[in-house]
Every structure is written in structure tokens, then in C-alpha cells.
Amino acid sequence: MSVGYPILSTLIWLPIVAGLIVLFAGRNNPNFAKWFSLAAAVLTFILSIPLYTAFDTTTSTMQFVERFSWIPQYNIEYFLGVDGLSMPLVLLTTFTQVLVIASAWTVIKERVEQYMGAFMIMQGLMIGVFVALDAVLFYVFWEALLIPMFIVIGKWGGPKRVYATLKFFLYTFFGSVFMLVAFLYMYFQSGSFSILDFHAMPIAMTAQILIFLAFLIAFAVKIPMFPVHTWLPDAHVEAPTAGSVVLAAIMLKMGGYGFVRFSLPITPDAAMTLDWLVILLSLIAIVYIGFVALIQSDMKKLVAYSSIAHMGFVTLGMFVVYAIYRETGLVEGAALGMEGAMVQMVSHGFISGAMFLAIGVLYDRMHTREIGAYGGVVNTMPWFGFFAVLFAMANAGLPGTSGFVGEFMVILSAFKANVWWGVLAATTLIVGAAYTLWMIKRVIFGSVQNESVAKLEDLNRREFAIMATLAFVIILLGVWPNPLLEVMHSSVDNLLIQATTSKL
Amino acid sequence: MNFVTPDFTPAIPEMVLLALASFILIADTLWSERFKHATYYATQLSLILVGALVLTSFSTETVITFNESFIRDSFGDVLKLFILIVSFGVFLFSREYLTQNDFYKGEFFTLGLFSIIGMLVMVSAYNFITLFVGLEIMSLALYAMIAMQRDSSQATEAAIKYFVLGALATGMLLYGLSMIYGATGTLTLSEIANVIQTGKADGVVLAFGLVFIVIGLGFKLGAVPFHMWVPDVYHGSPTAVTLFIGSAPKIAAFAIAYRLLVDALPGLVVDWQPLLIILSILSMVVGTVIALAQTNFKRLLAYSGIAHIGFLLLGFIAATPEGYSAAMFYVIVYALTSVAAFGMIIVLAKTGFEFDQIADFKGLNQRSPWLALMTLVIMFSMAGIPPFIGFYAKLVVLEEVITSGFVWLAIIGVVTAVAGAFYYLRVVKVMYFDVPTDNEALKPTGGDIAIGISVYSLALLVLGLMPAWLMSITYNSLLG
Numbered sequence: 002m003s004v005g006y007p008i009l010s011t012l013i014w015l016p017i018v019a020g021l022i023v024l025f026a027g028r029n030n031p032n033f034a035k036w037f038s039l040a041a042a043v044l045t046f047i048l049s050i051p052l053y054t055a056f057d058t059t060t061s062t063m064q065f066v067e068r069f070s071w072i073p074q075y076n077i078e079y080f081l082g083v084d085g086l087s088m089p090l091v092l093l094t095t096f097t098q099v100l101v102i103a104s105a106w107t108v109i110k111e112r113v114e115q116y117m118g119a120f121m122i123m124q125g126l127m128i129g130v131f132v133a134l135d136a137v138l139f140y141v142f143w144e145a146l147l148i149p150m151f152i153v154i155g156k157w158g159g160p161k162r163v164y165a166t167l168k169f170f171l172y173t174f175f176g177s178v179f180m181l182v183a184f185l186y187m188y189f190q191s192g193s194f195s196i197l198d199f200h201a202m203p204i205a206m207t208a209q210i211l212i213f214l215a216f217l218i219a220f221a222v223k224i225p226m227f228p229v230h231t232w233l234p235d236a237h238v239e240a241p242t243a244g245s246v247v248l249a250a251i252m253l254k255m256g257g258y259g260f261v262r263f264s265l266p267i268t269p270d271a272a273m274t275l276d277w278l279v280i281l282l283s284l285i286a287i288v289y290i291g292f293v294a295l296i297q298s299d300m301k302k303l304v305a306y307s308s309i310a311h312m313g314f315v316t317l318g319m320f321v322v323y324a325i326y327r328e329t330g331l332v333e334g335a336a337l338g339m340e341g342a343m344v345q346m347v348s349h350g351f352i353s354g355a356m357f358l359a360i361g362v363l364y365d366r367m368h369t370r371e372i373g374a375y376g377g378v379v380n381t382m383p384w385f386g387f388f389a390v391l392f393a394m395a396n397a398g399l400p401g402t403s404g405f406v407g408e409f410m411v412i413l414s415a416f417k418a419n420v421w422w423g424v425l426a427a428t429t430l431i432v433g434a435a436y437t438l439w440m441i442k443r444v445i446f447g448s449v450q451n452e453s454v455a456k457l458e459d460l461n462r463r464e465f466a467i468m469a470t471l472a473f474v475i476i477l478l479g480v481w482p483n484p485l486l487e488v489m490h491s492s493v494d495n496l497l498i499q500a501t502t503s504k505l
Numbered sequence: 506m507n508f509v510t511p512d513f514t515p516a517i518p519e520m521v522l523l524a525l526a527s528f529i530l531i532a533d534t535l536w537s538e539r540f541k542h543a544t545y546y547a548t549q550l551s552l553i554l555v556g557a558l559v560l561t562s563f564s565t566e567t568v569i570t571f572n573e574s575f576i577r578d579s580f581g582d583v584l585k586l587f588i589l590i591v592s593f594g595v596f597l598f599s600r601e602y603l604t605q606n607d608f609y610k611g612e613f614f615t616l617g618l619f620s621i622i623g624m625l626v627m628v629s630a631y632n633f634i635t636l637f638v639g640l641e642i643m644s645l646a647l648y649a650m651i652a653m654q655r656d657s658s659q660a661t662e663a664a665i666k667y668f669v670l671g672a673l674a675t676g677m678l679l680y681g682l683s684m685i686y687g688a689t690g691t692l693t694l695s696e697i698a699n700v701i702q703t704g705k706a707d708g709v710v711l712a713f714g715l716v717f718i719v720i721g722l723g724f725k726l727g728a729v730p731f732h733m734w735v736p737d738v739y740h741g742s743p744t745a746v747t748l749f750i751g752s753a754p755k756i757a758a759f760a761i762a763y764r765l766l767v768d769a770l771p772g773l774v775v776d777w778q779p780l781l782i783i784l785s786i787l788s789m790v791v792g793t794v795i796a797l798a799q800t801n802f803k804r805l806l807a808y809s810g811i812a813h814i815g816f817l818l819l820g821f822i823a824a825t826p827e828g829y830s831a832a833m834f835y836v837i838v839y840a841l842t843s844v845a846a847f848g849m850i851i852v853l854a855k856t857g858f859e860f861d862q863i864a865d866f867k868g869l870n871q872r873s874p875w876l877a878l879m880t881l882v883i884m885f886s887m888a889g890i891p892p893f894i895g896f897y898a899k900l901v902v903l904e905e906v907i908t909s910g911f912v913w914l915a916i917i918g919v920v921t922a923v924a925g926a927f928y929y930l931r932v933v934k935v936m937y938f939d940v941p942t943d944n945e946a947l948k949p950t951g952g953d954i955a956i957g958i959s960v961y962s963l964a965l966l967v968l969g970l971m972p973a974w975l976m977s978i979t980y981n982s983l984l985g
Contacts, residue, residue, distance in 0.1 A: 072976060073973060075901070145891050147890065148890060152937055167930060171923065174923050
């Protein structure tokens with residue numbers, strides 16, 4: 002597959018170079034920084050479209066591959082490629098980036114060039130994580146990403162930002178070093194850092210379990226799963242709006258992506274043995290964190306907890322595969338859960354991004370995220386009310402929105418595996434609706450609570466455009482998820498075969 | 506027995522440097538105050554010249570000369586080259602510091618040059634005498650350099666501490682060397698290895714000798730529990746000297762560790778491996794934990810340096826040529842990073858203001874975004890976060906230690922790396938998130954040091970994007 006230019010390298014390096022230019026040329030010239038970043042983000046998005054249009058849906062092999070030797074002494078390569086699992090996430094990243102840049106347009110006043118530069122660099126690195134097929138290259142992108150995020154949260158965040166950003170950095174760093182040790186061990190066994198070679202190499206059971214646990218720590222922190230989720234609410238609450246959006250929409254997906262790219266295919270036997278652990282943690286996340294979300298008085302924190310619960314669906318969908326496989330001996334039935342998980346990832350990217358942007362709109366006007374400070378917003382901001390309710394419905398998993406598709410597929414397959422899992426997972430539809438709608442009721446509806454709410458102005462054109470785009474995508478995916486499912490199909494099937502074929 | 510003229514060619518760089526250093530020593534006393542900076546330029550020119558000599562005479566062939574007491578091999582050449590590169594940076598930043606603090610003296614540079622000669626001899630030593638002489642040349646010059654700031658009680662204290670503990674360490678090393686000599690009857694490294702190979706040497710004496718040698722090396726490298734001098738000396742010395750002690754001598758100490766343990770005592774690998782494992786774990790853990798509590802930037806770098814030495818030793822523990830090359834890569838990267846870090850203190854300092862407290866970095870991003878960015882690069886490189894070169898240094902030693910079957914050691918290593926990230930992050934936090942106490946824009950006082958610090962810092966990034974280049978140099982120098 003070829004599109005006339007090295008598409009993956011372009012998508013990685015274009016934003017990074019643009020970010021560096023902004024960083025240096027944009028000093029004392031915020032307008033240049035903004036327009037240049039926006040132009041670069043839009044250009045990157047346009048250049049990423051061929052990824053979808055030229056994608057071959059019939060195969061699960063890596064496409065748009067670029068492969069060069071990078072560090073020959075250790076057989077480390079600059080090896081890029083996408084399949085049906087990573088391609089949607091790349092598009093999600095390039096799409097979200099445009100909104101992220103636009104969302105910060107008037108809000109950020111201090112050191113605009115550093116802010117924009119950091120986000121542009123982050124975009125390149127995030128795409129790098131999704132397309133890297135060499136373990137060291139993957140790790141480089143994965144870790145390098147922490148640096149700009151650390152700066153963004155710590156510099157433009159809320160009052161407790163320093164604590165939050167240190168916690169964020171150290172949690173994720175701690176998680177990922179074990180993954181590095183696992184990579185090095187596998188290199189020692191196989192003589193290659195290629196992830197595809199890792200997929201093919203046989204590993205003994207003890208080693209598999211240890212590697213699986215190392216991966217679990219790394220990805221569980223990133224997703225985040227209960228009980229290592231505590232950095233997320235802090236980071237989300239303190240991060241600036243765009244930071245929350247990037248965290249929720251894309252960085253959390255890296256954990257989920259890690260499971261499908263590393264854990265399941267590399268250590269299938271360990272995954273099959275320890276699937277109960279992940280399922281248990283996922284169910285705790287779904288149910289318990291759902292209740293935790295219910296009592297939050299801070300809107301961002303509420304959405305942060307709901308993110309954890311939604312990501313619980315992702316891990317649940319990925320690991321029910323094994324229960325179904327044990328029950329029926331067939332992998333076909335399990336595809337539903339896996340595809341549901343993937344759809345849930347993409348859809349959560351849009352919905353959580355939309356929620357955080359909506360909260361950002363309010364925060365920009367009132368500078369508080371306390372639910373109690375609002376009430377009756379719809380009276381002064383009718384358009385905003387419309388979008389907020391729409392996004393809330395999507396967050397609660399209303400049919401017709403993208404939130405429904407993934408959750409429904411996962412719940413269905415959970416029922417197939419074990420009725421009780423299904424029941425527990427399905428409670429989230431109730432709890433999720435409860436906390437989201439209750440928040441909406443308190444913030445949006447009712448009579449105007451105080452003077453500052455009475456003075457609110459409705460969405461301006463820029464905000465309207467952002468909201469409308471997201472609303473469009475959320476509904477589109479909700480009523481017509483087929484384009485997304487289509488590209489995943491072969492890769493998911495292949496993944497299921499890998500995940501259920503013993504490597505002992 | 507006939508006197509045969511030895512082959513001088515392998516030692517030409519050392520001899521030329523000695524001649525130049527002696528010339529500068531005399532010239533410095535002669536040329537007038539107006540030309541005082543001539544000493545500095547002459548020193549830098551000498552380094553460039555000797556570096557060029559090393560570079561042009563580079564070959565993969567190994568030559569042993571002076572009655573088997575001096576070796577020239579690609580391993581040595583690479584280390585020498587980096588000692589010279591690092592020292593060039595040291596002098597570059599030092600001049601600024603010395604001028605600011607009003608003790609610009611030509612002796613600083615001549616002593617520095619003699620110390621470098623000592624290092625080059627250490628790198629090329631092929632028998633115990635040469636090795637010891639090299640070590641002494643280096644150390645004595647360093648003691649004097651610390652004590653040069655005579656009216657500073659701190660510096661004097663540091664000098665005495667360094668001298669007493671350094672002498673103790675040298676004594677230990679010497680004691681160990683003499684025991685090995687007693688057991689094997691030879692001073693030449695390769696012959697010692699041969700005698701031990703045959704099994705004719707007394708095992709007990711060898712073991713005692715080995716322990717003393719490891720203690721001596723531990724002192725010189727600054728590994729726990731022989732690290733006590735490191736923080737005090739780093740802190741007490743004038744920053745220009747700290748910069749020197751913290752960088753090039755580490756490369757030289759690595760070289761003698763390699764010559765002794767690998768060239769002379771490979772037969773005792775099962776004995777020294779466990780010793781180094783203990784030193785390595787202690788260094789990583791103690792260095793990291795104590796660094797967490799530091800408020801002084803120089804002490805922070807001292808303790809973090811101890812932790813780095815722990816990582817470096819991992820490469821030795823692997824006990825394979827790949828492992829040694831990983832350790833070599835590590836020490837070179839560490840020395841370069843160290844120059845950048847201490848150099849940054851000098852660049853930021855002003856007359857009468859040391860800039861060595863972490864609190865001094867407050868709001869640096871607002872005062873000078875460029876220098877803040879460079880400091881960020883240095884800190885993240887030290888913490889081992891990609892894409893900076895520090896990450897690859899850790900990557901290769903960890904890989905080698907895992908390949909040798911010590912997965913648990915690698916896990917201890919990465920856990921301390923995470924804890925260590927905290928104190929580097931704290932510096933970044935202070936620079937980027939805190940409000941400056943002094944809003945005045947910061948500008949480096951000299952154009953040369955501004956360019957110098959940028960080159961050294963950006964090198965950490967550029968090398969990190971293309972680590973294969975440096976890695977192939979260290980790899981090929983040991984594995985052919």
C-alpha cells in the first residue's frame with residue numbers, strides 16, 4: 002500500500018517539526034503560534050486521510066510499512082506500520098488535535114508558543130506510539146510523551162497542578178519501566194526488538210506470566226485500571242482543558258492499545274490464565290468507580306471517573322474473549338467483545354473529549370468547575386445546553402450515539418461469557434446515566450441560580466464549530482458504525498487467533 | 506641484555522601533551538598580565554592538537570610498547586578522545602567561572618593539563634606501575650586544583666578531604682596491586698592473566714588482593730560504601746573544579762577498572778562479580794535515596810552521580826565484551842552530561858552568585874526560556890527519559906545485565922531510576938512552574954559559553970536521536 006509519501010513518518014514528524022518551529026519562532030508572537038499550529042494540525046489531519054481511503058480492509062498484515070535500521074548493534078529498527086487496530090486510533094489523534102488546538106484559542110494567554118508547541122510535539126509522539134512496530138521505538142515515543150504532558154499540566158493547570166503532574170509522571174514512568182525490562186528480556190530471547198517477532202516467538206509459562214504482569218502494570222497505569230487509577234482524577238482536574246482532552250481521548254487509549262498489541266498476542270497463555278484478574282479489575286472499575294463518579298461535586302472529576310469506568314469496558318471486552326473461548330471453543334463469538342472494546346476506545350475518545358471541551362467552555366466563562374456554582378445554564382446558553390445534553394446522553398450510552406455501540410457489544414459478549422459479568426457490566430448503563438444526567442440536571446436545567454450564570458454568553462462561532470463537529474461524529478458513529486468495524490475486522494480476527502493460540 | 510630503543514609512536518599523544526603542558530607552565534609565568542588569556546587559548550589548542558593526533562593515529566591494531574608497560578588500542582583511543590572532548594568543555598566553562606570569581610590563574614590550566622596526562626596514561630597503562638603513576642599524576646593535580654582557592658575554607662576542607670580519602674584509596678589500591686604481584690610474580694596485565702589462568706597463583710592472596718583493588722576502584726569511581734567524599738568534595742570545590750572532577754576522571758577510572766578487572770583479572774570474574782553486584786546495588790539505592798533530600802544542586806548531582814556509577818557497574822557485572830562496551834557507552838554519556846550539568850551552573854552564575862541551590866532555578870523559564878530548555882534536556886537525559894542519550898545508556902547496560910541472567914538486578918535498576926526521576930523532575934518543576942524571585946532576564950556572560958552549553962546540551966538530544974553512531978564507536982572499540 003502506498004500513497005506517494007511516507008505517510009506514517011509524515012504524520013509523526015510534521016507535527017513535531019511544526020511544534021519546534023512554533024516553540025522558537027512563536028515567541029512574543031502568539032498569533033503566529035496559534036495560526037501556524039492550527040495550519041499544521043489541519044494539514045496533518047488531511048494528510049492522514051489516505052490512511053483510511055487507501056487502507057486494505059481484507060488483510061491483517063501491517064500496511065504503509067516503513068522499515069530502516071536504526072541502532073544496528075542491538076538490531077533496533079525504525080519500523081512503522083498500521084493495521085486495523087492502530088489505524089482508527091491514528092485518525093482519532095489527528096482529528097482530535099485540530100479541536101485541541103482550536104479549543105485553546107483565546108483561553109491560553111501565557112506563553113502561547115510553549116503551549117502550542119508542546120501539544121504539537123505531543124501529537125507526533127502519540128502517533129508514533131500507535132504506529133511503532135519496534136519495541137524500543139515504541140518505548141521511546143511512549144516515554145517521551147511524558148515530558149510535554151508534564152510541562153503542560155504543571156504550567157497551565159489548576160491550583161494543585163504541581164502535585165498532579167508529578168504524580169502523573171511518576172505513576173506512568175513507574176508503570177512503563179517494567180515493560181522495558183520485559184522488552185529487554187524478550188530481545189535477549191529472540192534477538193530482535195520487532196513487535197511482530199515478539200508475536201511469533203514461543204515463551205515458557207513462567208516467563209509469560211512475568212511478562213504479562215509487567216505489561217499489565219504499564220498498561221493498567223495508563224488506561225487507568227483500578228487500583229492504579231488515582232493519578233487520573235488529579236491530572237484531569239488540574240490539567241488545562243486541552244490537556245484533559247488529550248489525556249482522555251488519546252493517552253488513555255494507549256493502555257488499551259498496549260493490551261491488543263502486546264499483552265494478548267505476546268503472552269496468550271498467561272492472558273488466558275490470568276484473565277480473571279483483568280476481568281475482576283474491569284468490573285470493579287465499571288461498578289465501583291461508577292458509584293464514585295456519582296458523588297463528585299467537581300464536573301471534571303466526575304467525567305474523569307466516568308472515563309475510568311468506560312475504560313473498564315474496554316479491558317472487559319478484550320478479556321471476556323478467553324471465557325467465551327473456554328466455554329465454546331470457538332473464537333468467532335469472541336470477536337464481538339474485542340470489536341466492542343475497540344469501538345468503545347474510539348467512541349470514548351470522542352465523547353470524553355467532547356465532555357471535557359464542554360466543561361472547558363463553562364470554565365472559561367465562570368472559572369469554576371463546581372457543579373454547585375451552576376444551575377439553569379440552558380436559559381442563558383441554549384446552544385451550549387443542546388450540545389451538553391447530547392454529549393451527556395452519549396456518555397450515558399444512549400442508542401443512536403457512538404457510546405451505545407461499543408458498550409452494547411461488550412455487554413452482549415459479557416453475557417455470553419458469564420451472566421453475572423453481563424449483569425454487573427449492564428448496571429453501568431444505569432449508574433452511568435445517573436451520574437451524567439444528574440450532573441446535567443444540576444448544571445444545565447432548572448432556574449438560573451445566580452448572577453454569574455445569568456450573565457453567561459452562549460457559544461461563539463469557534464466553540465460552536467468544535468461542538469458541532471464532535472456532535473456530528475458521535476451521532477455518525479452511533480447510527481453507522483460500519484466503516485469503523487470494517488477496517489478492524491481482519492485485524493481483530495487475526496488478533497483473536499493469536500490470543501488463543503498457545504505459545505508454550 | 507641489550508638496550509633496545511622502544512617504539513615511541515603509541516605514546517606520541519601523551520608525549521606531545523607533556524611537552525605542551527610544560528611549555529605552557531613556563532610560558533604562563535613569563536607572559537605578562539595582558540596576555541593572561543593566552544594560557545587558556547594555548548591549553549585549548551593543545552587539547553585540540555592532541556585530540557587530532559589521537560584521531561589521526563587511530564587504528565584497530567593493538568600495540569604494546571615500553572617493555573610491555575604501555576598499550577595503545579582502539580579502546581584506549583576512544584576513551585582518550587572523549588577525555589579530551591570533555592576536558593575541552595571543562596576549560597571552556599571554567600575560564601568564565603575563574604574570571605567571575607577573581608581567581609583566574611594560569612596554574613589552573615596547567616594543572617588541568619597535567620591531570621589529563623595522568624588520565625591518558627591511566628587509559629593506556631599495561632602494567633601496574635604505569636597504571637599507578639598515571640593515577641597519581643591525575644590525583645595530585647586534582648588535589649591542588651581544589652585547594653587553589655586558598656581563601657575559601659570550604660574549598661580547603663574539600664581539598665583535604667579529597668586528599669586524605671584519595672590517599673587512603675590509593676593506598677588500598679596499591680596494597681591490592683602488591684598482593685597480586687606477590688601471588689603472580691609479574692606486573693604486566695596480560696601475564697598476570699596468564700599466571701592466574703594456569704592456576705599457579707595462591708588463591709587466598711589473589712582474593713585479598715582483589716578485594717583491595719575493588720575497594721580502591723570503588724573510591725575512585727565513588728561507589729557506595731566508598732562514596733563519602735563525593736558530595737562534600739563536589740559541594741566544597743569551586744564549581745569549575747567540580748565540573749572537572751565530575752567528568753573526565755570518571756572516564757579514566759572506568760579505564761583502569763577495565764584494565765585491572767578485565768585485562769588482568771579475568772580469571773577472577775566469579776570473585777569480583779559478586780563484589781560489584783553489592784557495590785552496584787548500594788550505589789543505585791543509596792545514591793538515589795539520599796539525592797531525594799538534597800537542596801543544593803551540586804550535592805544533588807553528586808549523589809545522582811553515585812547512582813549513575815551503580816548503573817555503570819551493571820555493565821561490568823554482565824562480564825561480557827558487550828557488557829563492557831555498554832559500560833563504556835554509559836561512562837562517556839555520563840561524562841558528557843555531567844559537563845553540561847555543571848557547565849549550566851557556571852553559565853547561570855554571576856559574579857558573587859553561585860547559582861548552586863535548586864531554589865535558584867526558580868522560574869528560569871521566564872528569565873531565559875532557552876537555558877531552561879537546555880537544563881530540561883540535561884535533566885531528562887540524566888533521568889534516562891527518551892529521546893535523550895541518557896536513556897540509551899541505561900537501555901544498553903540493562904540489556905546486557907539481563908542477557909547475563911540478572912533480571913532481578915535490572916529490576917532494582919529501573920526502580921531506582923523511577924525514584925531518581927523524581928529529583929530531576931523537581932528541578933524541571935522549579936524551573937517551569939515556580940514563580941521567579943528575581944525577574945531579571947538571564948543572559949550568559951560570554952558568547953563562547955552560551956554556544957558551549959547549547960552544543961553540549963543539544964548533543965544529548967542529537968545523540969539520542971542517532972545513538973547508533975556513538976554506540977558503534979564503543980561497540981567496535983571492544984569487539985573489533
